[in-house]
Amino acid sequence: MPGKILIVGFGPGSFEHITERARGAIEESEVIIGYNTYVDLIRGLLRGQEIVRTGMTEEVSRAQKAVQLAKEGKIVAVISSGDSGVYGMAGLIFEVLIEQGWREGDNPFVEVIPGISSIHSCAALLGAPIMHDACTISLSDHLTPWDVIAKRVEAAAQADFVIALYNPRSGRRTRQIVETQQILLKYRSPKTPVGLVKSAYRDRQNVIRTTLEHMLEHDIGMLTTVIIGNSSTFYHDRLMITPRGYQRKYSLDTLEQKLRPAERLRTENEPWALHAVLLEERQSIRQLADEALAIISGRPAQLMKSNAAHPSVANSAATATSAANADGNEAFFANGHMGEFPSAIFEVAIAPGVANKKFTPAQLACLADMAKEQGELEYTTAHQMILRIPTKDPEAIVAQLQSAGLLLFPIGDVVKVKACDFCDGEKHEGIPYAEELTRRLAGRKVEKELRIGFNGCAMSCYGAVNDDIGLVFRKGTFDLFLGAKTTGRNAQPGRRVAEGIPADRMMEVLETIVRDYETHAFPGERFHKYWKRVGQIAGYVYEENAPAVVAETVCGN
Template sequence: MSGSIKVVGFGPGSFEHITDRARQAMVTSHVIIGYHTYVDLIRDLLVDQEIVRTGMTEEVSRAQTAVKLARAGKDVAVISSGDAGVYGMAGLIYEVLIESGWNPSESLQVEIIPGISAINSCASLLGAPIMHDACTISLSDHLTPWETIKRRVEAAAMADFVIALYNPRSGRRTSQIVETQQILLQYRSPDTPVGLVKSAYRAQQHVVRTTLAHMLEQEIGMLTTVIIGNSTTFYHGDLMITPRGYQRKYTLDQVEQRLRPGERLHVENEPWSLRAVQSKENTPVLTKQKASMSATLDSLQLAQEALSRVQMSATSAQQSSTLLGQVNERSQMAVQTAPQQVVDFVVAVAPGVANKRFTAEQLICLADLAKDQGEVHYTADHQIELRIKTEDPQAVVDQLREAGFYVFPVGEVVKVKACDFCDGEKAESIPYARELTNRLGGRKVPKELCIGVNGCAMACYGAVLEDIGIVYRKGKFDLFLGGKTTGRTACAAKLMAEGIPANQIVNLVEQIVNEYSEQAFPSERFHKFFARVGIVAGFSYDKTTAPVVVDTVCGT
């Protein structure tokens, strides 16, 4: 017999904010499945339940485990902080079930138990900032392209929503919150109230009240929820308040109201309402506004206006068709005459694969491109990142290449990190490092992947710590796979093979990258992929750590 899955939102984590239904679901389940931190938060509620703990980014494995145990007859509680249906586990549980062929008529039952989402718990500590229309936007681009997220931020800014930003910044994602502030400042006053709440209703709770202009001066991390007011939000002492609009209809300081209850919804008493606009002089909106269409509207505005008019119009289909024809004609003209769009452009450059020296001309080229508004960053992968605004990214790339730079895209791509081969004195393996760079450098992969290349057994540039490491020794290569360079569980890669012929190494590494690209989950790091699939390019994953014997001195 099948068991059940209860997807439990337990709110911010404090016991007094966990609903009775959530407590009951967790206490009566056979198995509790959750992220390490979430399990720790509710552990005191548990008795003798089996606990399955996993790390961050392992949501799919949690969902798969829950389905497997439920099909085996267990009652399973999958826990999420906040509300399980808001960036939680609810949707993923359903997706995994559907992929397995499940339908709601089966004996395996699923229940989603709601909790208090971060937007609500954080708003309560600030005052009443989400009294009017509000939206949530996650700034994490692990599952959603950043360009899509930027469009959502701009749409919410244009529409004057109160905005709650989830996952605003992490140790590796630092630019998204900066770009978000830049977008919002195009549509909102620098004095717009902003509340920053970290770990609401937990022991580490921290609340900061600031403004849109100064928000980045404060500490913002993954546990922070950022609530940005709309054009009417104001501070009253420490309280952040967004008016609902009652002051337009009621006199708040008088008991006797100007309008009786039956009069408040009349068109003449709500001149701002859609009904009032439509009924004015009994003239359809389509006809009234058609004459005032601005010649400066761009194609997007024209399309939006046409859609709204078609929806509101009481005119015939023939009139609508005529208007859309006019919009289409003018949209084409706007596209033909529109200037090139300015974009935020980020590109990585290096003076060479083995060469680490920048010429004066190359530094001048970077300075000229960056000017006053651009930025130049030196990265841990021995690259310079150039961040600028430009109308012509290809012209920038061409200019960098003319200056003698290797030019690479940034993001979820392959990076080849080679040593300087003792300033070129140990040059035997440089051609292989260059070929790897030319074949694989900048290739799109599920998650950023680093290939380390060292030209001798000293491996002083840390190739054995990277996702894929190759070390040149005695005319051949040693291969290392699955290193983890960051985090408290950081570890060196495992030695897979010694003495690989030099003429085989590039093809072998390319095969490994190809298998990773084809089989890895989105955003799955190489070391997790290797552990999950077990075999890559014929090399088997081994949890044990074999000692690496360095039997030669540098250069022999």
């Protein structure tokens, strides 16, 4: 029969911290192999199995014996305190097997059973000292050269890791912990919190809270784990705590947060993040982008700069950063090239007018000439053309397009105004309102593309009622539709929420609706989902559409 090696980590030693799988493996096994102290710790779980127990420094013989017995068809449990894969027996078992030509799937079967490692059990007794990046370093130089260990201590100290020291001192190894303290004091305050935990969750458990400068004044031995805080770790009464950094973005003393959920991951609120560093390195491109956006949108450039990394702007024509965010340009800046920058892909939405839907031959020729072989033109359902063209000078492109009499708009997650042609200009009364709407709201950044449809008469032949916000101009007043869903099995037009809104009040109502959505929407939340979630917007209450009534036909089919 094929044998098994169950490599069991049984945690700190207390029965309540041994996992169910570890208990099952010990009960299942026919032979228990372990260090004397470990066998004694789990004696209450034994049921008469054969015991192979050895002393310290005899790990190899234990591993070899386990492999031998398993190849004879026995079920063998090799036990380690803590986790068997953290300074335990797991790696050594595999090394011995590999030396004998074993491959996964061969006899014996091997299972590694995890347990609670010392860094975790000791941290729990101290409070929450490893809430941030932490590492473990064994100070035992019996198997690892001391100069390698010292380099690891220095690297961890320099990188501000919380550090858990295993095997810190023994009867013969007394100097290593002293040198470790000296290395750490080069990078950390003498007041840095240090926790000394001996025999965690065992009968002789002892927990000491001290500091880096005083840690050697206390008893430290082989059964002690030393946890050294980082630059932000602090004591609160008897608790040792390393903050994760939530206070940078959250108000911990109030329910009202200074940043909304949609704002917390934005570049301007994470100046320490890698993407923010790269953003500064790309400042020359960003400056051009902001200026171009100001030209397109008619808004001051300084209003755009703080939002340059927002998705609705980063994907728009005005930022000219589609290529700047691509892998090639990231690598370009990451390699330190801060002079001439590569061409960015400039993207812009173009229309001949708000009501006017006719491009002149000269305008089309201008677009074709600019696109040439490297650019492209795309017609969209918003009655706009999108021009994509590589360029190092987006301002010149903007100027050339505007001189051709074209209207320019950002693309991406922005407000898009789609007006009808007003019966080719014959029903002209609503055109000034459509132009005013475009001037005030088109291109405004929002969490998800927001379409405003404008129909110049009650016929609504341009389908305004199928947009997020629909306006139908009727004898100097407006009917307002909200919340259309144009895709999916439950697609539906917007709900008519108001009739006869005076034209001079309509802009105020629309700005209130857009501002409400812009301010409170979740990241990526579409308008119809937002309205349903909040239940009311600008005083208009959300109501579910009544289910469609299916009438039986005369023929019964």
